[in-house]
Amino acid sequence: MSCQCEGYASQFDEAHAADDLRRYRRKGPDKTTRLLLDGLEAQGVRGASVLDVGAGIGVVHHELLDAGAERAIHVDATAANIRTAETESERRGHSGRVTFRQGDFVALAADIPATDIVTLDRVICCYPDMEQLVSASASHARRLYGAVFPRERVVVRAWVALGNWFRGLRGNAFRAYIHPVAAIDAALTSRGFTRRSLRETLVWRVVVYARTSIPEGPQ
Numbered sequence: 625m626s627c628q629c630e631g632y633a634s635q636f637d638e639a640h641a642a643d644d645l646r647r648y649r650r651k652g653p654d655k656t657t658r659l660l661l662d663g664l665e666a667q668g669v670r671g672a673s674v675l676d677v678g679a680g681i682g683v684v685h686h687e688l689l690d691a692g693a694e695r696a697i698h699v700d701a702t703a704a705n706i707r708t709a710e711t712e713s714e715r716r717g718h719s720g721r722v723t724f725r726q727g728d729f730v731a732l733a734a735d736i737p738a739t740d741i742v743t744l745d746r747v748i749c750c751y752p753d754m755e756q757l758v759s760a761s762a763s764h765a766r767r768l769y770g771a772v773f774p775r776e777r778v779v780v781r782a783w784v785a786l787g788n789w790f791r792g793l794r795g796n797a798f799r800a801y802i803h804p805v806a807a808i809d810a811a812l813t814s815r816g817f818t819r820r821s822l823r824e825t826l827v828w829r830v831v832v833y834a835r836t837s838i839p840e841g842p843q
Contacts, residue, residue, distance in 0.1 A: 659772075660772055663821040663823065665688075698723065699729045701728055741765065746772050748801075758812065765835060766835065772830050816835050
């Protein structure tokens, strides 16, 4: 297992979760999250089950449940994010439709059921072993797989490196990663997925894949 769980709690603490929730309630989903949601909704989400990996405060599944998805599984490594997501789910009337699991998804994967849709919104860049995370999460997606991850640009690499340097100075164990885009695409293609939509911002790549062959993982 290649988790950096000791760093997640310091990076995504109570203050961070509270700030995320205030921004979400005031402005709605961030731009890249909105692009991800639009891509998924274009493929159809009504009645679907959703697995939101590294779900943060739950923005993706809050929005997909509002858009007609049936139920969701929220997996996140930090207690702060889960508590905040539970509070928001209750406020929105979703609490009976969301299952919450705390921990490293790769470690929990064997005990989590497959769903119609799997999402990783800015999560692949938080995990050292991309292949391990993508393989485990892709095996749980029966129909759609949506992800947001950094583009391979010089300015993005510099931004990530600077952020990691500052975190190191402060004693924060969390690190961000830029995994090769071609390797991410290849990992999903080899597991039976085809790209259905692609949007990009200056920093982020937003992709929705659809399954075109039967998964080998959890059913």
